[in-house]
């Protein structure tokens with residue numbers, strides 16, 4: 268079991284900035300996120316949109332801000348458990364918390380910061396009766412490790428950025444062609460990606476089915492075949508090893524509501540007059556996931572909350588030490604070895 272000073276649940280902008288602020292106080296952090304990438308809403312919903320209200324940046328792309336936050340946190344060597352949802356929190360008699368993920372991974376720390384935003388991003392699943400029989404047996408809703416799919420016959424469903432980006436990736440990195448199935452003829456994805464898919468289709472690297480959808484799955488144990496319904500054409504059955512229905516992710520507060528925390532307006536109530544601690548001492552909530560009088564769901568507000576929360580975390584972890592705030596311009600950045 269991994270032991271650290273602070274377990275941060277949620278690797279969005281606020282969780283990432285908390286690593287930096289904790290690092291300045293010599294506290295080590297480990298982040299857990301349900302999605303396989305860092306960045307929260309900025310990565311999942313609007314990576315190419317410019318943000319105009321980050322202090323000191325008249326404009327910055329959301330994806331760029333996340334890259335910068337990762338760079339800023341890197342001297343403090345945070346650990347990451349990505350693609351796993353924090354499911355349970357148990358308090359031990361010695362005062363430590365153990366966080367267990369949906370994959371059974373366990374982490375231990377005396378302090379937890381929940382930076383879970385609107386909740387964990389969960390895949391939107393297609394309505395196929397036998398779907399659950401094939402989950403993780405050929406049906407995957409996220410690409411955690413693309414290498415694991417190389418050499419396999421892959422079909423992807425969806426018309427957004429994620430579906431097209433992965434179709435392009437596998438068309439360019441796999442020996443056999445990739446199938447792409449989309450319900451309509453228009454796409455929500457970036458124009459560049461749509462053009463790239465059309466080019467790869469001409470080169471015979473993508474089998475493209477528009478006005479079509481996967482309606483049934485077959486296989487004894489693992490998935491071996493999908494059935495595709497097409498507009499004005501007969502259904503077809505195609506042999507596959509992997510089907511990736513990539514219909515986007517929607518946030519769900521989910522397990523956070525089972526941890527005994529005071530919840531109001533679908534968010535965790537915290538004490539904003541002190542330190543953003545929840546009703547459970549040692550568990551803080553920062554960023555979009557918390558609520559208090561006057562709360563604004565803005566990135567810069569989350570950064571402020573993270574900064575104050577780690578001050579209190581330091582006192583919990585080092586009850587006998589005093590911390591004197593020094594400017595970074597004075598003390599510089601002393602990262603971890």
Ligand SMILES: Cc1cc2nc3c(=O)[nH]c(=O)nc-3n(C[C@H](O)[C@H](O)[C@H](O)COP(=O)(O)OP(=O)(O)OC[C@H]3O[C@@H](n4cnc5c(N)ncnc54)[C@H](O)[C@@H]3O)c2cc1C
Pocket residue numbers: 276277278279280281282299300301302306307308309312313317318319320351352353354382383384385386387388520521522523553554555556564565566567569
């Ligand atoms: C289209 C759009 C435009 C926006 N524009 C702006 C803007 O211009 N300026 C601005 O300040 N704000 C803007 N926002 C709001 C801003 O994105 C949020 O305030 C910010 O993302 C909050 O950051 P966060 O780190 O608190 O949470 P998020 O970014 O929501 O990240 C939370 C992370 O926690 C993870 N998580 C949750 N529960 C669990 C769990 N149980 N286990 C594991 N992981 C979990 C989620 O998967 C997610 O990755 C915008 C939002 C949207 C949707």
